[in-house]
Amino acid sequence: MSAGHIERFNIVLILLSGRHSQMSTIHIRPIEAISDNDLLRLAECQNFYPYDYIRGIDKSAYISYIYSDIQSLIKRDTVSIFCAFDSTDKVCGFILAEQLHWDSEIFGFPCARIHYLLAEENEIAYWIKKNLLTEVVLWAKEHHVKFMDIYSHPLDFSRVKAIVENGFALIATHIHHVWDFRTGFKLEHKITVPIRPATKEDMDNLVNIDFSIFPRYSRFYLDEKLMATGKVPVMFKHWLKNSLLGIRAKGVWIVEMDNQIVGYITSVEDERTKDTLGIRITKGDMVGVLPNVRNKGIYTDMVATMIYWAQNYGADILEVAIHACNAPANSLTSQLQSRVCGAHYNFHWHAE
Structure with a gap:
């Protein structure tokens, strides 16, 4: 206190x-x-x-x-x-x-x-x-x-x-996609893109990735006052760095093409739920694909990789929160057998 x-x-x-x-x-x-x-x-x-x-x-x-x-x-x-x-x-x-x-x-x-x-x-x-x-x-x-x-x-x-x-201003509405592994869930999806777990050797390439890869539906991206500070790209890069160091994320995966990182996805765990709710909950945290390689199945394969990982990791639940206006991500995620259940609003306040 x-x-x-x-x-x-x-x-x-x-x-x-x-x-x-x-x-x-x-x-x-x-x-x-x-x-x-x-x-x-x-x-x-x-x-x-x-x-x-x-x-x-x-x-x-x-x-x-x-x-x-x-x-x-x-x-x-x-x-x-x-x-x-x-x-x-x-x-x-x-x-x-x-x-x-x-x-x-x-x-x-x-x-x-x-x-x-x-x-x-x-x-x-x-x-x-x-x-x-x-x-x-x-x-x-x-x-x-x-x-x-x-x-x-x-x-x-x-x-x-x-x-x-x-x-406070309403800045984002997110829809919750949930995979429940307690129900005998089985995903049958073939991974076709070159995706692998990121290592600390990928740090420089990952944190220096072009800002266009970061999701424009992020509440930080959508907040004009925060964007005007010029610090949102810095925040995302520190976020990725902390994920790769294991400070934030349990898993980080990247997609490489022509020796360039063109996609990434990270997963975190809410470690408070196991002893209180009696279940283990993992979440998709950050995901991005460079604009010039979108619509090639990279996003779908990265989410599928995270689903396979979460199930093998021993999670009971995997959830991903996607902005309501991000139609492609909501549609592709649903195709991977997620169940849409729940939503939340995010509000921001700025001092005058």
């Missing part, structure tokens, strides 16, 4: 309509920790959970995942917690925001991420979420944060409305 918060005591008056209208008071203030009881109670009342589109997982497992992830996050000195309290001083919501050192170094200005925004799901959920977000925006300005991001389930309407009304 970070120290040095400016103590603020926000009072929000909310009019509840009904047979007997009444006024409710909500207080927002920073805290150092949240009790297990409050955390579990708020986690239990959520309507949407991470990975809730995966079959065969019960609600208690999702609660365990959230609890474990939040407990891990609040141990970091980069994370700040703000809580909402009702008139009886009962916790009715909280938000976790983290200052991102790596991103801040890349872009040259302070960046932050909102990891969790939970509230009691009742008639005032929107107001609680809105004012928690307002508090974090004020916190960001006090700490000279220039950029923040947050995701949302598309059907979490109170969350989406609260995010938008606090000046």
Whole structure:
């Protein structure tokens, strides 16, 4: 937990309509920790959970995942917690925001991420979420944060409305493609392009690859203000470097033609899911093909290679999140027997 918060005591008056209208008071203030009881109670009342589109997982497992992830996050000195309290001083919501050192170094200005925004799901959920977000925006300005991001389930309407009304812009919508290896899944696809695992000897060629290979549907690419900094290509190159060094990715594969890298794909693992959800989840993380060799089956073969690897690796689930407007990738991925199940929004905030 970070120290040095400016103590603020926000009072929000909310009019509840009904047979007997009444006024409710909500207080927002920073805290150092949240009790297990409050955390579990708020986690239990959520309507949407991470990975809730995966079959065969019960609600208690999702609660365990959230609890474990939040407990891990609040141990970091980069994370700040703000809580909402009702008139009886009962916790009715909280938000976790983290200052991102790596991103801040890349872009040259302070960046932050909102990891969790939970509230009691009742008639005032929107107001609680809105004012928690307002508090974090004020916190960001006090700490000279220039950029923040947050995701949302598309059907979490109170969350989406609260995010938008606090000046965040919808930057991307991603569709989740899932391969479930617990069901006896078997892919029959012949690899025809020269694809192989990348090694550290490929580092120079990989990180110096032309920027045109990077996906133009990336939320960072789509954000005009981030692109204007000129740092997005630098970020992608560091991302690839960390993947190849094993800091980020479990697997990195490249396609070479005429002694040139023309395609790459990386896979990561969410190591928190095995002990909480009871399943092992791997994800497609980065993928790119040079424009002059597209439509030659390279993308399809790279995804197929990752599918074969994930299944042999012992994963229960492989998922790939693809921008809703990336029609070729969505279509080709579906041809490899993925199941489309779930989506998420990404929102970005920039300081004025």
